[in-house]
Amino acid sequence: MEGSMPDPVTNRAGRRPVTSRSEVEHAAFELFARQGFEHTTVDDIAQAAGIGRRTFFRYFPSKNDVAWGDFESQLALMRARLAEAPADKPLLQVISDALVDFNRVDPAEAPWHRRRMELILTIPALQAHSTLRYAEWREVLAEFVATRLGSTPDSLAPQAIAYATLGVALSAYEQWLRSQDAELGDLMRAAVHELGAALGTA
Template sequence: MTSHAEIERVAFRLFAEKGFVGTTLDDIAQAAGIGRRTLLRYYRSKNDIPWGQFDDTLDEFRNTLHTFDDRPLHEAVHLAVIEFNRFPAEAMAEHRVRMRLILTTPELQAHSVLRYADWRQVIAEYVAERTGSDPSALLPQTASQVALSLSMAGYGEWLSNDDTELSTVLEQALRTLHGYLEV
């Protein structure tokens, strides 16, 4: 019996050994004891393997946003982003490995915008709903783009300091933006 968890365990081991590019789908399939064709049914592409079940978390993200309906809009988004990036302590080590791979491998960096497009859409829809506008309008799009850019800046900082907290750097990124825009 094969599972996503098992495949990812095997894949990450190979990525660590031979690098993402240096690992072929055949390598992963063989190491996982399944056919290459089957592997590509579990994941839409090689680039999607490191993302695991990311899409499944978006529903929860949507709910989290509505948790903050009573807060000012920008604050609601900010708090929800922080909440989205909260993981149990024992999962942080794995999350670091995963995100370091994604954010340092050019192929995966590129692919990430496609995965984050849905994430941004969740924010855009929330902002649109609260402002009575269309998700494609300038405010929802700007808010979601900026939310992503702050997350990226935060993650970069987080990955370069092993002893920082994700929630802390995301907070710092927002404060940094405030300082940058006002001074």
């Protein structure tokens, strides 16, 4: 009879299966907040999301990657937009725009993004993974800066600018997490401006 066979995934999880990466993230963030990142397993996340392990790994290579979301796609987009920047646009302005664009968050996702960044910035178990992600991000920026300056990505100026820009982004995020009323994009722009002003008087 129709309806006599329960959906094995929905029945196991006690909720309908999720349909997107962001929904898996939300289920994971709720678990991390309730029982801690280190005490939450991939199986826990899959069960809470109403999916199987295989589906989880189609979205994320590991539990650590949940915190970073769709990082690779965002990084590819950042690379493309840096390449499209007008050659006569000041370097600092290009970097500021790229920083704001890369970290742009839909207002509906802002509360979840706060949870994401709290994880990335405060959970010791994520630090090694985050170091790899930071390196990928700096590499993209260093390649762009090197092209602008006519140097190589591993030379001093592109590397220094990439490291400094990452520091700017992290400082803006720390301010954002401390203030519920702050607008992330404004903080990013202000932080880049402060860096430029300080370097201009060095």
